[in-house]
Amino acid sequence: QLQLQESGPGLVKPSETLSLTCTVSGDSMTNNNYYWGWIRQPPGKGLEWIGSVYTGGSTYYNPSLKSRVTISVDTSKNQFSLELTSVTAADTAVYFCDFWSGFHITWGQGTLVTVSS
């Protein structure tokens, strides 16, 4: 059974780049033709889809974040990553990595990233 674990800094300064990595365990990413992605949730608010990368490498981004987001995959490490540039306080959120297998999302546990100087 595939499991996901986020890692990365919990504090990022305004205007800098937020970088997170999701490590996949339980099977090789290349054995699963899934959408691997990121979803965030600001404190006390709802869920926002950030973007996804398909196992083959195609990427898909939320239009509202597209100019600042890059999602990439490293199958040799069984990981995929998120970069969000020029962050502000509005980017403070719990960031979940996820995958879509065809009928539902499987979630990581989430990691809180705070944007503050």
Next chain:
Amino acid sequence: DIQMTQSPSSLSASVGDRVTITCRASQSISHYLNWYQQKPGNAPKLLIHGASRLQSGVSSRFSGSGSGTDFTLTISSLQPEDFATYFCHQTYSTPFFTFGPGTKVDIK
């Protein structure tokens, strides 16, 4: 993109009450609608997929219905462990997902 709305945004109910939450899509999404339950500090948990299919291991007091643009999640008899926030999630435009804003269910 497809916008999702939910009503109510919050509700107070007692143990044993029947609770109904509504989700509406800005365009037809057929049956491509999932429902999640989320408790503080946790990732969302899948309750219903395909609008009406109960996820394995989820209590049968949860049920979903609807198609097109209007959907409903019903809890037939609210239990203490059901106090949480509930989100709908459209999967019609996979992978361009959107979620409802959530309905918080708390104790009356």
